Amino acid sequence: MSDVLTQPFxxxxxxxxxxxxxxxxxxxxxxxxxxRLQASGSVLAAYVCVLRPRLLGEATPTILGLRTxxxxxxxxxxxxxxxxxxxxxxxxxxxxxxxxxxxxxxxxESWAGVGAPRSGWELLGSLTDSALKDAAQAGMAEVAxxxxxxxxxxxxxxxRASVWGRDLPGAGGLPTGxxxxxxxxxxxxSGEHQLYRAGRWFRLSSPRGHVxxxxxxxxxL
Numbered sequence: 574m575s576d577v578l579t580q581p582f583x584x585x586x587x588x589x590x591x592x593x594x595x596x597x598x599x600x601x602x603x604x605x606x607x608x609r610l611q612a613s614g615s616v617l618a619a620y621v622c623v624l625r626p627r628l629l630g631e632a633t634p635t636i637l638g639l640r641t642x643x644x645x646x647x648x649x650x651x652x653x654x655x656x657x658x659x660x661x662x663x664x665x666x667x668x669x670x671x672x673x674x675x676x677x678x679x680x681x682e683s684w685a686g687v688g689a690p691r692s693g694w695e696l697l698g699s700l701t702d703s704a705l706k707d708a709a710q711a712g713m714a715e716v717a718x719x720x721x722x723x724x725x726x727x728x729x730x731x732x733r734a735s736v737w738g739r740d741l742p743g744a745g746g747l748p749t750g751x752x753x754x755x756x757x758x759x760x761x762x763s764g765e766h767q768l769y770r771a772g773r774w775f776r777l778s779s780p781r782g783h784v785x786x787x788x789x790x791x792x793x794l
Contacts, residue, residue, distance in 0.1 A: 581672040582610070582617055582650075585643040590670060593619065594663040595759065596640050596782070601656040603757050608656050609685045610675065612648040616641055621656070622684045623754040623784075624737055633734040634748040635684060638758045639783040645671065653685045654678065689785045694769040694776060697745050702761040702779075709756035712736045712749050744768060747775045751786040758782060 584590050597608060600621035609620040624636040658676035666673075719732040737750030747768065755761050755777055766777040766784075777784040 580648070581674040582612065582648060583645045584617075584671045584673070585645040587669050587671050589642045590663065590666055590673060591668075593640070593642065593673070594660070594666070596621075596638075597656055597660050597663060599758050600638060601660060606656060607653050607680050607682045607685065608659055609653045609682075610650065610659075612644065612650040614647050614649075615644045617644050617648070620685070620785075621758070622682065623757065624733065624750045625684050626734075627730055631730055631734050632738045633730065634738050634750050635687060635787040636737070636748065636750045636754045637684065637689070637785040638754055638760075639785060650675070652679050653682055655680055687787065689774045689776070689787070690771040693771045695771065697768045697770055699765045699767050700741075700744060700777070701765045702755075702763060705752040705755050705766065705777075706761050708741055708749055708752040712753055745770065745775075746788055747777075748786050748788060751775065751777055751784045754784045754786075755782075758784075760784065 596619065600608065600623070603623050604621070606622055611618045611620070619640050619642070621638045622636070623638055624633055626633045626635070652675060654676040658678070659673070662674050662676065715736050716732050719735070720729055737748060737753055739749045741747045741749045741752060745768070755766065760779055760782040762781060764779060766779045769776040769778065773788045775786040775788065
């Protein structure tokens with residue numbers, strides 16, 4: 574993930590740049606961290622982290638968001654940069670702009686080194702967007718009830734681990750945090766998500782984006 578890209582990403586459609594701005598804005602509101610931009614040929618994959626363990630042995634699942642966009646020109650790159658730096662560049666873009674200058678300074682994030690499988694996914698079924706929304710909102714309300722007005726980091730982390738690490742009913746072991754990610758990143762509408770599994774990884778997929786969730790504590794493969 575140290576490939577430094579000197580040329581900007583050039584998108585096929587200005588709407589893709591606008592959609593990326595919305596995606597990055599939502600991700601930054603959840604976790605003011607980083608974004609992994611992985612270009613391969615004519616496709617750019619943008620990964621963000623919604624939930625992750627922050628303390629050793631913590632049971633919070635690793636939950637990532639993924640959106641893919643078409644590039645007008647083939648590119649090969651894999652960089653992890655701050656969400657703030659990307660948002661700053663997107664804020665300067667006009668309605669007809671199609672280029673994203675890549676921030677020159679990269680960052681190191683443990684979650685960015687954890688790669689979900691590219692193949693071997695087994696379809697488990699589907700989940701309605703309304704069911705995912707209900708689960709996410711119920712979990713958010715539960716976390717709010719657990720956490721006091723002036724919580725310490727340990728209390729917050731324990732609350733998140735307890736709620737978002739819990740299996741979503743009827744979803745084959747999918748952490749409830751995946752529903753939270755789908756809601757906060759704007760992936761829910763009035764349709765449904767296909768649910769896949771490959772080993773310890775789950776994937777919720779819809780035309781709006783994907784949620785990758787790894788079951789079990791820690792970030793190791």
